[in-house]
Amino acid sequence: MTNELYFKVQSLLFDTRRSWRYHEWRVKFFRRFSNWRLVLASLSTSATFAMLLKLGAADVWVTVFAGVSAVLVAMDLAIRFADRERQHESLLRHYKALERDIVIKGAGLAEPDYDAFQGRYLEIEMEEPPILHTLNDLCHNAEIRARFPRSEWGKHLVDVGWLQRLMASAYDLMPHTHASYASCRPRPSGVS
Numbered sequence: 001m002t003n004e005l006y007f008k009v010q011s012l013l014f015d016t017r018r019s020w021r022y023h024e025w026r027v028k029f030f031r032r033f034s035n036w037r038l039v040l041a042s043l044s045t046s047a048t049f050a051m052l053l054k055l056g057a058a059d060v061w062v063t064v065f066a067g068v069s070a071v072l073v074a075m076d077l078a079i080r081f082a083d084r085e086r087q088h089e090s091l092l093r094h095y096k097a098l099e100r101d102i103v104i105k106g107a108g109l110a111e112p113d114y115d116a117f118q119g120r121y122l123e124i125e126m127e128e129p130p131i132l133h134t135l136n137d138l139c140h141n142a143e144i145r146a147r148f149p150r151s152e153w154g155k156h157l158v159d160v161g162w163l164q165r166l167m168a169s170a171y172d173l174m175p176h177t178h179a180s181y182a183s184c185r186p187r188p189s190g191v192s
Contacts, residue, residue: 001107008114012121013102014143019124020095021139022131023088029169030085037072037081044069087129094124134160134168 001009076082098120105113137158144156160168167173 001109005109005111005114008118009102009109012114012118013099014147016095016099016102016121017147018136018139018143019121020092020099021142022136023092023095025135025139025169026088027085027092030081030088033072033081034076034085037069037076040072041069084129087127091124091128094127098124132168132172134164134172138165138168 098117101120102109102117105117109117137160141157141160144153148156161174164173
């Protein structure tokens with residue numbers, strides 16, 4: 001395998017791993033939302049039932065729980081979190097399968113194999129919904145931390161503000177401030 005092909009394969013592996021990490025984080029976000037919605041719906045319906053049994057005036061907390069539960073259920077109906085979770089789960093499986101196939105091919109990988117894997121990557125990417133750039137940058141940073149020694153992190157990490165980090169799974173706050181992760185993609189040592 002030539003140095004150039006080696007770099008292209010490593011770059012594709014990096015992008016594949018960053019992508020499956022991104023979809024893994026999206027699946028976790030949607031699952032957490034669904035779990036919280038179910039907990040609040042359960043609490044509000046239980047509290048409402050208890051207050052009705054008591055036949056007294058509804059307590060302010062019952063109203064709050066019922067209101068929050070109603071808003072979350074409406075959001076779930078409008079945004080369809082379960083469908084989004086399934087979509088990201090499917091994309092996660094595709095990216096992991098691609099990584100597996102690249103790793104299995106290993107050092108025996110030739111240029112036509114790389115082209116086929118790159119084509120598969122682009123095919124999977126076409127199925128993706130619009131990405132959250134901050135979350136993508138966080139996944140880039142996580143992949144850097146997972147694959148490189150601490151001494152090299154500073155060269156490759158993308159700067160993400162604390163407020164952007166806080167909102168990353170739900171909203172792309174100030175997307176114009178994102179540095180392109182493509183410009184700081186790590187290059188293997190010895191490859192120029």
